[in-house]
Amino acid sequence: MPKVSMTVNGKRVSGNVDARTLLVDFLRNEQRLTGTHVGCDTSQCGACVVHVDGKAIKSCTTLALSCEGANVTTIEGLANGQDLHPMQAAFRAHHGLQCGFCTPGMIMAAIDMVNRLGFNLSEETIRENLDGNICRCTGYHNIVKAIQAGAAAMGGLKVAAE
Amino acid sequence: MDDAPPVLVHQAITHDSAIRHVTGAAPYIDDLPEPAGTLHLALGLAPVARGRITTLDLEKVRNTPGVVAVFTSKDVPGRNDVSPSLGDEPMLAGDEISFHSQPVFVVAATTRRAARIAARLGAIEVEQEWASVSIADALSTGETVLPDYAFRRGHPEPAIDGAARRLAGEIEIGGQEHFYLEGQIALAVPGEGEAMFVHSSTQHPSEVQHIVARVLGLADHQVTIECRRMGGGFGGKESQASHWAALAAFAARLTGKPCKLRLDRDEDFALTGKRHDFLSRYRVGYDERGLIEGITFEHLARCGYSADLSLGVVDRTMFHSDNAYYLPHVEIGSKRLKTNTVSNTAFRGFGGPQGVLAIEQVIDAIAHERGLDPLDVRKANFYRDGSSVTPYGMEVFDRATLLPLVEALEASSDYRARRIAIAEHNARSPILKRGLALTPVKFGISFTLKHLNQAGALVHVYSDGSVMLNHGGTEMGQGLYTKVAQIVADEFGLPLERVAITATRTDKVPNTGPTAASSGSDLNGMAAREAARTIRLRMAEEAARRLDVAVSAIRFEDGLVHGGDETMTFAELARFCVLERVSLSATGYYRTPGITWDRAEKTGRPFFYFAYGAACSEVVIDTMTGEMKLLAVDILHDCGASLNPALDIGQIEGGFVQGLGWLTTEELVFDNEGRLRTHAPSTYKIPVASDVPAHFHVELWDEPNREDAIYRSKAVGEPPVMLAISAFMAIADAIHALAPGNPVQLRAPATPEAILDAIDRQRAK
Numbered sequence: 021m022p023k024v025s026m027t028v029n030g031k032r033v034s035g036n037v038d039a040r041t042l043l044v045d046f047l048r049n050e051q052r053l054t055g056t057h058v059g060c061d062t063s064q065c066g067a068c069v070v071h072v073d074g075k076a077i078k079s080c081t082t083l084a085l086s087c088e089g090a091n092v093t094t095i096e097g098l099a100n101g102q103d104l105h106p107m108q109a110a111f112r113a114h115h116g117l118q119c120g121f122c123t124p125g126m127i128m129a130a131i132d133m134v135n136r137l138g139f140n141l142s143e144e145t146i147r148e149n150l151d152g153n154i155c156r157c158t159g160y161h162n163i164v165k166a167i168q169a170g171a172a173a174m175g176g177l178k179v180a181a182e
Numbered sequence: 183m184d185d186a187p188p189v190l191v192h193q194a195i196t197h198d199s200a201i202r203h204v205t206g207a208a209p210y211i212d213d214l215p216e217p218a219g220t221l222h223l224a225l226g227l228a229p230v231a232r233g234r235i236t237t238l239d240l241e242k243v244r245n246t247p248g249v250v251a252v253f254t255s256k257d258v259p260g261r262n263d264v265s266p267s268l269g270d271e272p273m274l275a276g277d278e279i280s281f282h283s284q285p286v287f288v289v290a291a292t293t294r295r296a297a298r299i300a301a302r303l304g305a306i307e308v309e310q311e312w313a314s315v316s317i318a319d320a321l322s323t324g325e326t327v328l329p330d331y332a333f334r335r336g337h338p339e340p341a342i343d344g345a346a347r348r349l350a351g352e353i354e355i356g357g358q359e360h361f362y363l364e365g366q367i368a369l370a371v372p373g374e375g376e377a378m379f380v381h382s383s384t385q386h387p388s389e390v391q392h393i394v395a396r397v398l399g400l401a402d403h404q405v406t407i408e409c410r411r412m413g414g415g416f417g418g419k420e421s422q423a424s425h426w427a428a429l430a431a432f433a434a435r436l437t438g439k440p441c442k443l444r445l446d447r448d449e450d451f452a453l454t455g456k457r458h459d460f461l462s463r464y465r466v467g468y469d470e471r472g473l474i475e476g477i478t479f480e481h482l483a484r485c486g487y488s489a490d491l492s493l494g495v496v497d498r499t500m501f502h503s504d505n506a507y508y509l510p511h512v513e514i515g516s517k518r519l520k521t522n523t524v525s526n527t528a529f530r531g532f533g534g535p536q537g538v539l540a541i542e543q544v545i546d547a548i549a550h551e552r553g554l555d556p557l558d559v560r561k562a563n564f565y566r567d568g569s570s571v572t573p574y575g576m577e578v579f580d581r582a583t584l585l586p587l588v589e590a591l592e593a594s595s596d597y598r599a600r601r602i603a604i605a606e607h608n609a610r611s612p613i614l615k616r617g618l619a620l621t622p623v624k625f626g627i628s629f630t631l632k633h634l635n636q637a638g639a640l641v642h643v644y645s646d647g648s649v650m651l652n653h654g655g656t657e658m659g660q661g662l663y664t665k666v667a668q669i670v671a672d673e674f675g676l677p678l679e680r681v682a683i684t685a686t687r688t689d690k691v692p693n694t695g696p697t698a699a700s701s702g703s704d705l706n707g708m709a710a711r712e713a714a715r716t717i718r719l720r721m722a723e724e725a726a727r728r729l730d731v732a733v734s735a736i737r738f739e740d741g742l743v744h745g746g747d748e749t750m751t752f753a754e755l756a757r758f759c760v761l762e763r764v765s766l767s768a769t770g771y772y773r774t775p776g777i778t779w780d781r782a783e784k785t786g787r788p789f790f791y792f793a794y795g796a797a798c799s800e801v802v803i804d805t806m807t808g809e810m811k812l813l814a815v816d817i818l819h820d821c822g823a824s825l826n827p828a829l830d831i832g833q834i835e836g837g838f839v840q841g842l843g844w845l846t847t848e849e850l851v852f853d854n855e856g857r858l859r860t861h862a863p864s865t866y867k868i869p870v871a872s873d874v875p876a877h878f879h880v881e882l883w884d885e886p887n888r889e890d891a892i893y894r895s896k897a898v899g900e901p902p903v904m905l906a907i908s909a910f911m912a913i914a915d916a917i918h919a920l921a922p923g924n925p926v927q928l929r930a931p932a933t934p935e936a937i938l939d940a941i942d943r944q945r946a947k
């Protein structure tokens with residue numbers, strides 16, 4: 021079985037995997053990072069979104085081997101100890117979750133949206149850019165509010181850091 | 183010891199697992215570490231919808247690398263039945279195939295992949311028979327899963343015939359897939375002796391326990407079911423979770439190894455029941471002002487191959503065929519049609535939404551025929567003094583709530599001005615037509631099966647003053663655990679962190695009903711409060727003895743216990759209680775009072791109370807393409823004195839959007855062979871964020887429940903689904919603009935195709 025190495029949440033990891041192994045299975049089964057969920061298995065619901073080299077991808081349809089040498093961030097890699105990432109804090113504060121199954125993928129997609137489009141996101145932009153993430157519980161209203169607030173908070177942090 | 187005003191109850195507290203959800207640290211069953219040696223299961227599925235198995239050759243399956251065992255119906259140690267009641271649902275098909283993709287055998291293998299590869303290699307030969315798939319098919323065969331049922335009052339036929347105006351029609355109502363984000367899953371772990379422990383993603387752990395015991399031929403006490411949380415349920419895990427738990431337990435028993443079964447999404451679509459689709463026929467007679475004088479409904483429900491919960495579901499359709507309207511002479515009939523399709527089941531609203539949609543369409547038809555504003559016809563027909571008894575004989579005690587609620591929304595949504603603006607817009611705009619509708623919901627709260635209206639709880643206080651809370655309700659995202667913890671923490675005057683919420687387990691609280699019918703917090707909140715009160719009284723007695731004051735002088739507040747001028751911490755008192763041998767563990771039990779419905783006699787009171795709400799939706803449709811966009815939604819909803827406004831508003835927003843999917847984009851297509859063709863979100867469209875308008879205002883109607891429900895709150899899980907009927911009626915309103923004065927014939931879901939069909943019919947008038 022081929023060997024694959026990558027950096028996951030800042031840690032170098034490697035493993036021997038069947039060439040067909042999906043990134044989501046590598047993360048969940050080999051790394052025991054189970055915050056990345058599988059909702060549809062087929063690239064449609066967004067529950068499995070993680071970042072590979074800073075970009076959001078659906079890990080249910082990405083081969084682990086194709087991430088050789090990559091830098092992978094999962095939901096578990098966002099918080100700094102007890103300090104939530106601003107997007108995580110915003111989802112909590114704005115009740116952007118119910119059953120929580122879509123939440124990790126939503127948060128990863130939201131951060132990617134900020135990375136691509138900036139801190140000042142309109143409602144409409146958020147809704148359009150969330151087309152790859154399904155939530156069956158919330159009706160999206162609080163998710164959109166959370167993303168808007170989380171994006172602004174990320175901007176605030178950046179300004180504060182400069 | 184009197185009741186201090188609540189500190190946590192009525193507050194917008196975040197979901198108890200929120201931090202764990204946003205950090206990915208809230209485990210669902212598939213996230214739990216698998217016990218060593220866990221086997222993975224996959225299912226061999228029937229290749230046709232109806233027929234008899236002639237040969238079943240599983241040689242290739244057995245010889246696949248990684249496969250440990252293959253089992254069929256012949257291996258079942260107990261009864262091969264996973265039905266909730268009637269004994270008509272084999273866990274694995276015997277000789278007879280009843281629906282497409284019905285499970286025939288189960289493979290246990292060392293990896294999920296091996297099991298799934300092997301499961302495809304079974305040779306199932308079947309003598310195929312014609313499959314009854316649609317409502318029309320079932321009407322032609324006359325097959326039903328349960329007897330027909332009807333109730334009536336007065337003399338509807340003469341009332342209709344004698345009325346000044348009459349209409350008749352047929353209403354087509356589609357089904358719906360639950361699409362809980364976490365699919366069906368179970369992990370069974372064999373224990374000592376015959377014992378079996380099952381993690382099941384279920385709304386009904388007690389029923390899963392009974393069914394696992396039945397299949398394994400064990401007593402209930404040998405089986406324990408646990409559910410910490412579900413990634414969504416919506417009714418789809420009320421009866422439908424049992425099958426997978428039973429299969430996992432069955433394979434675990436026979437192999438002696440832990441066994442896990444997780445359906446993949448396509449299987450989940452094909453193998454689990456859905457919202458019932460309906461054809462509802464009506465005749466109505468009314469006066470010049472649109473006041474209904476007589477009406478008959480016949481609800482033809484497609485139930486699938488077995489009864490499952492269709493008795494209660496279709497009864498609830500009948501119970502809600504009045505929605506908020508007084509129907510003087512009325513007959514409501516129903517047929518529970520049998521088809522060779524997966525058995526339809528509970529789905530948020532449990533049949534109620536279909537009944538409400540039917541009567542709302544009738545009201546619209548009346549308004550259109552009379553040239554009246556549908557809102558005026560609605561209001562004119564509302565339950566009112568002197569006309570306050572439902573078709574099933576229950577008085578609408580809380581009838582004074584709805585009219586002011588609707589009028590408040592009418593004002594706040596600016597309904598009348600928008601109605602004029604839309605008429606002007608439509609006059610100028612030949613292609614794009616706008617529509618507006620404001621529709622009410624009245625939803626009966628309680629299970630219509632009396633024995634389900636009970637709940638139990640178990641509370642412990644440990645010697646350090648920390649509290650363990652357990653109850654029979656399950657958490658599927660609705661925030662039940664949070665609400666019940668708020669209630670218990672307030673009983674003890676403790677902060678929420680001192681109350682540990684624990685997974686629902688059948689060995690902690692037995693004989694529970696499902697978490698369904700919106701009644702989770704009504705029932706379990708009461709039971710948990712009862713348990714906490716029992717302990718609190720014992721603790722107060724001990725405190726009173728120590729402080730030498732009357733029990734009535736003891737107060738629990740902010741983690742402290744006060745009596746006279748003295749104070750001790752709750753933890754100190756707990757420790758004293760242990761030293762003085764005072765029990766700090768109690769069960770609580772609750773049964774809903776006043777429920778007297780007798781189905782056979784068709785008399786009595788099925789509901790404890792009604793929950794109300796109303797929504798105003800505006801849409802625009804493109805009459806060339808059938809495309810639709812929802813532009814604005816305003817909602818006013820009655821949660822009584824809300825236990826937690828943040829969670830309740832979340833239920834309303836989510837319920838509305840789920841209802842919107844049901845009525846606009848979510849279309850289930852079965853082919854003539856009985857195969858579900860829309861078995862993934864690629865072909866079955868679930869609403870996404872861009873389907874929901876930015877203008878989406880939800881307000882709570884602030885009026886305590888007149889019945890003595892927990893803290894005078896009202897249930898909120900299901901009623902909001904029906905608020906989405908306003909969007910459907912707004913679409914109909916836009917179509918109506920093409921040929922005013924003619925009732926619109928629009929089938930649900932109002933997909934672009936359905937809208938175009940309705941437009942053609944409207945133009946032809």
Ligand code: FES
Pocket residue numbers: 057058059060061062063064065066067068069078079080081
């Ligand atoms: S599981 Fe990857 S998109 Fe649904």
Ligand code: FES
Pocket residue numbers: 116117118119120121122123154155156157158363413414659
């Ligand atoms: S919170 Fe349940 S799917 Fe989004």
